[in-house]
Amino acid sequence: MDRSDSEGRPGDDLGRGAPGVAARGRGPNRPGDISQEDDTAPSAGWGAARSVTRVLAKTREPVSGPLAIVRMNHENGGFDCPGCAWPDDRKGLHLDICENGIKHVTWEMTRKKAGREFFAAHTVTELADWPDYALEDQGRLTEPMVYDEATDKYVPISWPDAFALVGRTLRDLDAPDQAAFYTSGRLNNEATFLYQLWVREFGTNNLPDCSNMCHEASGRALQAALGTGKGTCDIADWDAADLLFVMGVNAASNAPRMLTTLAKAHRRGAQIVHVNPLVEAGARRTIVPHEFAAMAAFRSTETGDQNVQVRIGGDLALLRGVAKAVFERAEENPAVLDVGFIERHTSGFASYRDLVRATDWAELVRQSGVSERQIREVADRYMAADRTVISWCLGVTQQDHGVDTVREIVNLLMLRGNLGREGAGPSPVRGHSNVQGNRTCGIDHRPAPEFLDALDEVCGISAPRAHGLDTVGTIKAMRDGRVKVFVAMGGNFVLAAPDTDATTAALRTTELTVQVSTKLNRSHLVHGRRALILPCLGRTEKDTRATGEQGVSVEDAMSEVHLSFGMRKPPAETLRSECAIVAGMARATLPDSATPWEWYVEDYDRIRDTMAQVLPGFEDFNRRVREPLGFRITQPAREREFHTASGRAEFHPGELPDVTPPQGMLVLSTMRSHDQWNTTVYSDDDRYRGVKNLRTLLFMNPKDMADRGLAEFDLIDITSHARDGSTRSVYGYRVIAYDIPPASVAGYMPELNILCGLDDYSRQSDQPLMKHQLVTVTPSQDGRTL
Numbered sequence: 085m086d087r088s089d090s091e092g093r094p095g096d097d098l099g100r101g102a103p104g105v106a107a108r109g110r111g112p113n114r115p116g117d118i119s120q121e122d123d124t125a126p127s128a129g130w131g132a133a134r135s136v137t138r139v140l141a142k143t144r145e146p147v148s149g150p151l152a153i154v155r156m157n158h159e160n161g162g163f164d165c166p167g168c169a170w171p172d173d174r175k176g177l178h179l180d181i182c183e184n185g186i187k188h189v190t191w192e193m194t195r196k197k198a199g200r201e202f203f204a205a206h207t208v209t210e211l212a213d214w215p216d217y218a219l220e221d222q223g224r225l226t227e228p229m230v231y232d233e234a235t236d237k238y239v240p241i242s243w244p245d246a247f248a249l250v251g252r253t254l255r256d257l258d259a260p261d262q263a264a265f266y267t268s269g270r271l272n273n274e275a276t277f278l279y280q281l282w283v284r285e286f287g288t289n290n291l292p293d294c295s296n297m298c299h300e301a302s303g304r305a306l307q308a309a310l311g312t313g314k315g316t317c318d319i320a321d322w323d324a325a326d327l328l329f330v331m332g333v334n335a336a337s338n339a340p341r342m343l344t345t346l347a348k349a350h351r352r353g354a355q356i357v358h359v360n361p362l363v364e365a366g367a368r369r370t371i372v373p374h375e376f377a378a379m380a381a382f383r384s385t386e387t388g389d390q391n392v393q394v395r396i397g398g399d400l401a402l403l404r405g406v407a408k409a410v411f412e413r414a415e416e417n418p419a420v421l422d423v424g425f426i427e428r429h430t431s432g433f434a435s436y437r438d439l440v441r442a443t444d445w446a447e448l449v450r451q452s453g454v455s456e457r458q459i460r461e462v463a464d465r466y467m468a469a470d471r472t473v474i475s476w477c478l479g480v481t482q483q484d485h486g487v488d489t490v491r492e493i494v495n496l497l498m499l500r501g502n503l504g505r506e507g508a509g510p511s512p513v514r515g516h517s518n519v520q521g522n523r524t525c526g527i528d529h530r531p532a533p534e535f536l537d538a539l540d541e542v543c544g545i546s547a548p549r550a551h552g553l554d555t556v557g558t559i560k561a562m563r564d565g566r567v568k569v570f571v572a573m574g575g576n577f578v579l580a581a582p583d584t585d586a587t588t589a590a591l592r593t594t595e596l597t598v599q600v601s602t603k604l605n606r607s608h609l610v611h612g613r614r615a616l617i618l619p620c621l622g623r624t625e626k627d628t629r630a631t632g633e634q635g636v637s638v639e640d641a642m643s644e645v646h647l648s649f650g651m652r653k654p655p656a657e658t659l660r661s662e663c664a665i666v667a668g669m670a671r672a673t674l675p676d677s678a679t680p681w682e683w684y685v686e687d688y689d690r691i692r693d694t695m696a697q698v699l700p701g702f703e704d705f706n707r708r709v710r711e712p713l714g715f716r717i718t719q720p721a722r723e724r725e726f727h728t729a730s731g732r733a734e735f736h737p738g739e740l741p742d743v744t745p746p747q748g749m750l751v752l753s754t755m756r757s758h759d760q761w762n763t764t765v766y767s768d769d770d771r772y773r774g775v776k777n778l779r780t781l782l783f784m785n786p787k788d789m790a791d792r793g794l795a796e797f798d799l800i801d802i803t804s805h806a807r808d809g810s811t812r813s814v815y816g817y818r819v820i821a822y823d824i825p826p827a828s829v830a831g832y833m834p835e836l837n838i839l840c841g842l843d844d845y846s847r848q849s850d851q852p853l854m855k856h857q858l859v860t861v862t863p864s865q866d867g868r869t870l
């Protein structure tokens with residue numbers, strides 16, 4: 085390919101293209117026809133089985149793949165699925181497996197290895213030109229590697245030397261705040277606790293994490309409204325609800341085991357309302373994966389009663405419209421409000437009611453993109469239900485007003501007392517398998533003073549009180565030379581973060597980058613002056629320490645904590661556990677530390693004993709986590725005890741934002757395909773949306789296509805318009821006609837992160853606006869030569 089027009093470095097064109105040059109995606113980019121057809125087949129079931137078989141074949145794991153699944157997500161003894169955070173089936177009786185969990189596990193368990201011979205054969209510049217799929221497809225990393233500038237290659241380094249390099253570089257900084265320590269949500273609780281202890285003993289709260297791009301808005305809103313950063317529901321509440329809202333979640337792809345719950349709910353007569361600009365596969369019918377008889381008969385169950393296709397960003401207006409209809413009905417029938425609950429447990433009701441009454445229907449319709457009739461229909465369902473659960477994911481949180489929308493969810497629930505009782509409440513659908521546990525165990529750049537006080541007292545350190553940097557703050561600080569060392573416990577920061585160019589440039593200014601990883605990814609190739617790759621055990625692998633095999637704990641999206649034991653032989657003897665790697669880096673950084681780093685990692689029970697003293701709700705941790713299904717962290721809000729300033733649950737009169745784009749512009753939401761896990765792309769297909777062999781695409785309403793003179797699969801260029809007036813472009817994408825509201829368009833992360841300007845983040849949550857970019861779309865320049 086002629087790269088004369090691209091930004092200059094190999095791989096820079098990935099996801100971008102160049103004027104007159106079609107973009108390559110980050111998946112395999114195999115030659116072949118692209119296609120899209122309406123795929124209305126039920127989700128899960130046989131299509132899923134076929135897809136899993138293909139992944140197993142690719143990872144060369146046809147036999148041990150399924151065997152591993154049998155041990156996954158079971159009562160203590162198996163390992164926790166490293167996929168999503170949906171809770172396990174509490175009865176532990178039958179297998180609750182899903183296609184994407186299987187893909188995820190087998191991707192980790194591959195027999196392929198990227199050892200020292202691999203790195204000796206390829207320069208970093210050469211690898212940078214490979215699509216991201218090809219990088220991860222090299223298999224598991226096996227030994228510590230350090231970047232050698234002279235040869236532009238990674239070369240082996242011993243563990244002690246690697247730790248010494250980390251320690252020396254950190255100690256040489258002018259101040260601890262010149263380093264930042266990222267966490268991806270897979271890190272188990274014990275390693276998390278040690279990690280934040282190291283970072284705080286070293287002297288900074290610079291703990292950015294993937295949650296800063298994910299559910300930060302949920303945490304902030306729930307904390308302010310209810311005095312808890314988490315949802316109050318558990319899976320039993322989902323099973324007892326008679327109305328379930330699923331907002332901004334692609335359940336069939338991203339939380340597939342939720343479909344089992346939805347199918348069960350439908351069968352017992354509960355109503356299910358999906359709120360999403362797209363009608364996703366999980367909103368129609370599913371074949372419940374473990375119901376083999378139903379699978380054999382191809383018998384599917386409905387998983388949706390109403391699909392509300394909001395415009396992108398329109399959720400707050402929709403919820404407020406529902407509240408408005410409730411208040412109108414209350415004038416004739418006051419019983420639709422739970423006055424007892426409102427009076428006894430809440431504050432701020434009157435000003436919220438006044439605000440809702442003062443808002444016009446016309447404005448609510450315009451901002452939600454949903455007709456008044458449809459909003460009233462949702463309200464009727466809400467008023468007919470005794471028990472309502474509202475769940476949500478990224479469609480709600482990655483918005484400018486994400487915090488206000490989550491607060492509006494709580495407002496609406498509170499009107500009918502749907503809080504702190506069976507079958508009712510707010511229920512965020514968390515992402516990574518332990519992202520919630522990370523926050524519980526101390527990954528927080530704005531830690532609560534009580535947490536720091538307990539940490540100081542129990543661990544004998546003096547943790548800094550000043551708030552640290554989050555993800556966006558870290559990128560800016562690296563860019564400005566204020567952060568010189570970047571350490572990542574997992575993840576793929578450069579691709580997950582917004583503004584790929586800015587993040588790339590920022591990382592390249594640093595003195596040292598350290599990546600603790602299982603597989604090769606882009607974040608190893610975009611590095612500081614010096615760079616380390618430290619390979620770790622995966623969750624499926626045996627972790628044997630001085631006192632024997634160790635289990636680690638994780639917390640799911642519904643606050644259940646349980647143990648996970650790896651069962652496979654590690655792919656290389658040189659791998660270390662994440663706990664051991666943190667301890668090694670900590671000791672090298674803090675040679676005089678009184679913290680017993682080495683002793684802690686001989687037996688993880690010792691870490692848990694300390695955690696039990698620091699973390700509220702973890703009393704008697706070692707015993708309770710060994711109960712057959714672990715334990716639920718106690719949560720006052722669930723018992724209608726609210727740790728807010730007023731001691732009550734707070735209504736919040738959030739301002740209704742204008743989410744409509746200026747004339748000629750469209751609003752872009754970036755999301756996952758069915759066949760990817762965040763930055764890991766398994767194939768270029770998106771089965772439930774009917775797409776084959778294409779990731780550089782944009783789903784668009786047919787009318788918006790006609791306005792631009794576009795036909796199906798035409799090549800287009802997309803330009804984003806950031807708040808600060810800057811523009812960013814990608815070239816040679818393909819447009820696909822789709823059932824999506826006018827002026828709303830959607831495409832895939834991480835390719836489209838190029839378009840998300842660094843300054844385009846929410847002032848409420850500091851989350852990048854990954855679901856709300858203003859863009860213009862034009863036919864590709866010189867499209868015929870593409």
Ligand SMILES: Nc1nc2c(c(=O)[nH]1)N[C@H]1C(S)=C(S)[C@@H](COP(=O)(O)OP(=O)(O)OC[C@H]3O[C@@H](n4cnc5c(=O)[nH]c(N)nc54)[C@H](O)[C@@H]3O)O[C@H]1N2
Nearest residue numbers: 184332333334338396397477478479515516755756761762
């Ligand atoms: N297989 C698989 N599972 C995963 C992941 C994965 O990549 N692959 N990622 C994990 C992680 S970290 C997370 S956070 C979750 C993410 O789970 P999701 O939140 O489902 O992730 P996205 O693919 O970003 O999909 C967002 C959904 O929101 C919709 N949406 C977009 N804009 C709006 C809007 O304005 N309003 C509403 N109501 N909806 C909107 C989109 O159409 C899409 O259905 O999944 C987790 N599970």
Ligand SMILES: Nc1nc2c(c(=O)[nH]1)N[C@H]1C(S)=C(S)[C@@H](COP(=O)(O)OP(=O)(O)OC[C@H]3O[C@@H](n4cnc5c(=O)[nH]c(N)nc54)[C@H](O)[C@@H]3O)O[C@H]1N2
Nearest residue numbers: 268294298574575576580600601602603754762763833854
């Ligand atoms: N445009 C756009 N951008 C987004 C989003 C979006 O919706 N739109 N979503 C955001 C969200 S919700 C999230 S959570 C972030 C995700 O951001 P990250 O968590 O940073 O990214 P992942 O792709 O999940 O990380 C994959 C890498 O983790 C490593 N890994 C896998 N397993 C392990 C393990 O057990 N231990 C360790 N140490 N490493 C492991 C592997 O090397 C793999 O390459 O992306 C965000 N970025």
Ligand SMILES: [Mo]
Nearest residue numbers: 294298515516
């Ligand atoms: Mo996430």
